[in-house]
Amino acid sequence: MSALLEATGVAVEYHRRGAPALRAVDRADLTVARGEILGLVGESGCGKSTLGRAVVGLLPTAAGEIRFDGRPVVPLGLRRRAPGMRGLQMVFQDPYASLNPRRLVGDQVGDGYLLGGAARAEALRRAGELLERVGLPADAARRYPHEFSGGQRQRIAIARTLAAEPSCIVADEPISALDASAQASVANLLVELVRELDMGMVFISHDLSVVRQIADRTAVMYLGRVVEVGPTRQVWSAPAHPYTQALISAVPRADGAGVLPVELPGDVPDPARPPGGCRFHPRCPVARPECSRDDPPLVALRDGRSAACVLQTAGEAARPLAEPRPVAAE
Amino acid sequence: MGALLEVEDLTVWLATRGGPRKAVDGLSFQVDAGEIFGIAGESGSGKTMTALALLGLLPHAAKTAGRAVFEGRDLLAMPARELRAVRGRKIAMVSQDPSTSLHPMLSIETQLTEHMRHHLGLGKSEARGRAVELLATVRIPDPEQALRAHPAQFSGGMRQRIAIAVALACEPRLLLADEPTTALDVTVQAGILRLLHRLRRERDLAVIVITHDLGVMSAVADRICVMYGGRTAEVGPREDVLTRPRHPYTRGLLDALPHPEGGAATLQPIPGSPPALGAVPEGCPFHPRCGFAVPDCRAVRPEPVLVASGHLAACPPDPLGGAA
Numbered sequence: 117m118s119a120l121l122e123a124t125g126v127a128v129e130y131h132r133r134g135a136p137a138l139r140a141v142d143r144a145d146l147t148v149a150r151g152e153i154l155g156l157v158g159e160s161g162c163g164k165s166t167l168g169r170a171v172v173g174l175l176p177t178a179a180g181e182i183r184f185d186g187r188p189v190v191p192l193g194l195r196r197r198a199p200g201m202r203g204l205q206m207v208f209q210d211p212y213a214s215l216n217p218r219r220l221v222g223d224q225v226g227d228g229y230l231l232g233g234a235a236r237a238e239a240l241r242r243a244g245e246l247l248e249r250v251g252l253p254a255d256a257a258r259r260y261p262h263e264f265s266g267g268q269r270q271r272i273a274i275a276r277t278l279a280a281e282p283s284c285i286v287a288d289e290p291i292s293a294l295d296a297s298a299q300a301s302v303a304n305l306l307v308e309l310v311r312e313l314d315m316g317m318v319f320i321s322h323d324l325s326v327v328r329q330i331a332d333r334t335a336v337m338y339l340g341r342v343v344e345v346g347p348t349r350q351v352w353s354a355p356a357h358p359y360t361q362a363l364i365s366a367v368p369r370a371d372g373a374g375v376l377p378v379e380l381p382g383d384v385p386d387p388a389r390p391p392g393g394c395r396f397h398p399r400c401p402v403a404r405p406e407c408s409r410d411d412p413p414l415v416a417l418r419d420g421r422s423a424a425c426v427l428q429t430a431g432e433a434a435r436p437l438a439e440p441r442p443v444a445a446e
Numbered sequence: 447m448g449a450l451l452e453v454e455d456l457t458v459w460l461a462t463r464g465g466p467r468k469a470v471d472g473l474s475f476q477v478d479a480g481e482i483f484g485i486a487g488e489s490g491s492g493k494t495m496t497a498l499a500l501l502g503l504l505p506h507a508a509k510t511a512g513r514a515v516f517e518g519r520d521l522l523a524m525p526a527r528e529l530r531a532v533r534g535r536k537i538a539m540v541s542q543d544p545s546t547s548l549h550p551m552l553s554i555e556t557q558l559t560e561h562m563r564h565h566l567g568l569g570k571s572e573a574r575g576r577a578v579e580l581l582a583t584v585r586i587p588d589p590e591q592a593l594r595a596h597p598a599q600f601s602g603g604m605r606q607r608i609a610i611a612v613a614l615a616c617e618p619r620l621l622l623a624d625e626p627t628t629a630l631d632v633t634v635q636a637g638i639l640r641l642l643h644r645l646r647r648e649r650d651l652a653v654i655v656i657t658h659d660l661g662v663m664s665a666v667a668d669r670i671c672v673m674y675g676g677r678t679a680e681v682g683p684r685e686d687v688l689t690r691p692r693h694p695y696t697r698g699l700l701d702a703l704p705h706p707e708g709g710a711a712t713l714q715p716i717p718g719s720p721p722a723l724g725a726v727p728e729g730c731p732f733h734p735r736c737g738f739a740v741p742d743c744r745a746v747r748p749e750p751v752l753v754a755s756g757h758l759a760a761c762p763p764d765p766l767g768g769a770a
Contacts, residue, residue, distance in 0.1 A: 159631040160602070265719050295488045295720070296658055300702040300713035307712060322631060325661075329704035329713060366632040368639070368661035370703055372688030376643055376665050377636035383601045 118186075119147035120316040121171060121204070121284050126180035128163070128170045138388045139178070140166040142340040145414060148284060148316035153307065155331030155348065156320045157363070161384050163340040168286045168320045172206045173197075184284065202232075205282040209289035211269030215261040221247070221272050222257025228279025246275040250305060267298025274305065284316040285309075292323065303330055324367050328352050336360045339395040340387055342414060346421025356423035358403075359396045394426070402427065449476035450619060450652050451500075452515045456522075458495050458676075460723065461507035467724035469495040471676040472512070474750075479619065480650040482642065484667030484684070486660060486699070488720045492676035493656045497622045501539060502529045516620065535565040538613035542625035544605035548597040548612070554581075555593040558612055565616045580611040584641060603634030610641065617649070624656045639665050660699060664688055669756075672696045675721050675731030678750050682757030692759035692766050695732045730761070738765035 128141040141163040148154045158164045169175045171182050176191040183189065184204045208214040216224060225246055226239035234242065244254045250271040252264075261269055270290060277285060287306060291299040307330050310317045321327050327334055328348060335345040336359065344357040355361040365378035382399040385391055391398050397407040406426060414424040456473040459466035470492040477483045485493045498504045500514055500521055514521040516537065521529065541547045549557060558580060559573035568576065574593070581589035584607040597605055606626065613621055623642065627635035643666055645651050655667060663670050664684065671681040672695065680693040691697045698716035718735040721727060727734055733743040740763050750758035753767065 159633060267719065296699060297488065297702050297716040298719065299715075301715035304712045304715065324632065325704040326713075362633060366636040368632075368636075368659075368665040370660035370664045370688055370700060372664055372685040374664065374666075374684060376640050377632070379636040379640055380633040381637075383603065383634075 119183075120150050121146075121148040121182075121184050121318070123147070123167070123171050123182045124180055126167065126170060126182060127178040128166050128175055129178040136388065137178075139390075140340055140387055141170065142390075143180070144337070144340070144342050146171070146318070146335055146342060146345065148318055150283065150316050151310065151314045152333065153310055153317045153319055153331045155327030155334040156318055156337065157322065157324055157327050157334060158337035159363075159384055160322065161339075161387065162337040163387070164320050164337050165288050167337070168206070168288050168318060171318065172204050172286050173201060174206065202280050203283040205277045205280050205285050207270075207274055207277050207285060207287040207290045210293050211261075211266060211273045212293070214273050215269060215276075217261050219260075220257065221259055221261060221264075224261075225257065225272065225276045225279055228276065228281075232280075243275070243279065246278050247272070249278070250275045251301075265298070266294050267302055270294060270298075270302050271305065274302075274309070278309070278313075282315060283313075284318075286318040286320070288320045289322065290319070291326065292321065299326070306330070324363060336363065339384060339390055341395060341424060343396065343425070344421065344423045345414070346417075346419070346423075350419055350421055356417060356421055356428050357396075357425045358400050358427070362399075362401070394424075450479045450481075450517065451477040451654075453496075453500075453512070454515070455512035456496065456499060456514060457511040458492070458499050458504065459509045460495070460505060461509075462724065464724065466509065468726070469508075469676055469723060470499065471726070473673070473676070473678055474512075475671050475678070475681060477620070477652050477654060479652050480646055481669065482646055482653045482655060482667050484663040484670040485654060485656045485673060486658065486663055486670055487673035488658055490720050490723065491673040493673050494624055495676075496673075497539065497624050497654065497656055500622065501533050501537060502526065503533075531565070534561050534618075535616045536618055537620045537622065538616070538618040539622040539624065540606070540609050540613050540626050543629050544602060544609045545597065545629075547609050548605060550597055552596070553593065554595055554597070554608055558593070558608075558615055561612075562615045576615070577611075580614055581608070583614070583645075584608070584611045585637075586611070601634075603630055603637060606630060606634075606638055607641065610638075610645075614645070614649075614651075618651070620652045620654070621645075622654050622656070625658070626655065627662060628657065628659065635662070642666055660688065660703060672699070675726040677731060678758070678760055679732065680757075680759040680761075681750065682754070682759075686754060686757045690754070690766075692753045692757065692764060693732075693761045694736045694738050694765065697766060698735075738763060 123146050126144045129137040129139050131137050144167050156164045170177050173189045173192045187200050222240050222243045225243035229239035229242050244257045247256045248254050252271055291302050331348045334348045334351045335342050338359045344360045362380040368377045393408040393410055394412050397403040412424045412426050414422045416422045454474050456470055458470040460469045487493045499510050510522050558577040562568050562573045578589045581592050586592050627638050646653055667684050670684050670687045672679045674695050679695045701714040716735055729745050730743045730748050733739040748760040748762050750760040753759045
């Protein structure tokens with residue numbers, strides 16, 4: 117099976133006046149197949165949003181290759197997007213910022229159809245259908261964004277994305293700005309759409325527990341690199357990379373047990389000056405001397421996973437890391 | 447032992463174009479010294495307005511009723527001048543976003559020492575010495591150096607630690623923390639939660655943690671109050687509320703969370719959305735979204751009643767009672 121969206125060795129740089137270019141994403145690989153949800157997680161500043169924008173062509177790449185449906189993704193310029201690229205769409209985090217407050221919802225959703233050559237009446241009618249599809253009343257088309265709650269606005273933004281009849285969606289923190297109960301229902305909607313329309317989806321989130329729930333595969337990023345990727349169940353039950361382990365241990369559980377989450381000491385280093393060797397080694401609880409020297413590549417492990425850690429690739433320890441120790445108090 | 451803070455029948459009206467609207471409606475709870483008390487709820491549940499009412503920081507033209515007795519004196523009835531002496535001195539606040547709660551143009555030293563000098567009458571060098579200690583307490587590396595720096599030079603997690611140091615400067619008895627970790631990454635959040643937990647133990651500090659995140663509640667709170675539509679849905683010991691909830695809303699919030707072991711493909715949202723300000727339904731505010739509602743729920747406003755030791759729930763039909 118060939119991948120629907122495939123990024124290989126992607127690097128993205130931000131150029132700043134009077135400073136060296138900042139490489140926010142470096143040698144990142146990811147693939148998404150039809151009908152598959154790839155969760156992309158990591159701390160803020162790890163480059164997950166940058167990578168998400170690059171794979172849809174919103175940011176130019178400094179190196180590497182991105183292919184969608186067999187064709188190279190070229191960065192969005194001032195001119196109209198290449199027709200083959202309409203199937204690759206993005207959902208943004210903030211539905212308060214991504215919708216135009218002064219245009220009717222139906223017009224905004226219908227834009228995709230207008231660009232596809234439909235007449236306005238036809239575009240409006242089909243926009244109404246899409247709004248119903250995402251769980252909104254059909255008369256939503258004749259209202260303005262401010263009349264809707266955050267969760268409803270995100271549904272509108274999703275409907276607008278669907279108007280382009282995408283086969284792949286990159287959703288950047290699509291539920292983070294929403295209330296708890298709206299989060300669950302919007303996440304469910306996205307899962308349903310992926311299954312029903314046989315789309316691929318990259319679901320970017322800092323909320324690890326949601327990704328664990330809905331993603332088929334999970335990719336973990338740290339400081340511009342993908343450090344681990346694999347089937348969600350394996351990644352979570354037996355993380356291969358110490359950073360994945362640290363992230364999982366930091367998630368507090370609502371089980372009433374009063375267990376404090378495990379702290380990962382230190383801050384994410386400045387991406388303009390990444391540490392030499394393995395980028396995680398200064399914070400890694402199991403780092404060895406060679407970790408400050410060798411930069412480990414992402415290597416396939418035997419269970420369908422890949423990880424970038426010498427502990428795994430040395431062959432000596434292709435096994436899950438130890439369970440986190442329960443810690444009573446600081 | 448008497449409670450440090452005793453809130454009784456707190457009601458807050460906010461001024462809107464359509465007239466006053468109730469944001470908090472008859473809320474009662476108490477917090478003991480050294481206790482971490484959690485207030486949970488979705489946006490619009492009244493949790494932040496509760497904190498602002500205690501500090502006398504409600505928006506202009508808001509009105510309050512009820513009592514909030516702190517160390518024997520009613521904060522709601524206190525003249526503004528006396529409240530100013532309590533606020534920042536005895537009761538301090540940490541807000542969600544450390545990039546807005548710290549002044550971007552002032553050095554950390556200025557922000558840390560200003561109110562120590564004002565409230566405690568400390569001299570400049572004395573205040574500076576205390577500031578260094580405080581930064582060490584919240585685990586800022588190289589405190590001397592940090593004093594000369596400005597907020598932008600720190601990461602979000604470090605800024606929140608500094609904001610907590612500012613709040614602790616006058617050795618308050620009560621800390622109000624409104625979504626203190628919502629803007630932070632989980633790894634950083636873990637550090638802040640451990641810090642709050644340690645401060646409570648070392649300083650006998652009472653903390654009110656306001657958050658929508660039940661995982662955070664579970665990690666640090668001793669007791670939890672779940673608010674809905676400006677009222678208490680349920681209040682009780684952490685473990686009881688999270689493992690044996692007696693209000694359908696709490697059950698719904700827990701069911702909407704991703705399952706800790708993963709697996710099930712879909713999440714279970716609570717149908718509908720929380721009521722808007724001034725549009726709280728009659729009777730039980732949760733009844734239109736409740737799967738257990740009976741006709742009485744539409745008409746009779748439920749009061750929290752004792753359902754287990756120290757555990758109150760405002761749901762007279764008590765459909766979850768049998769599950770205990």
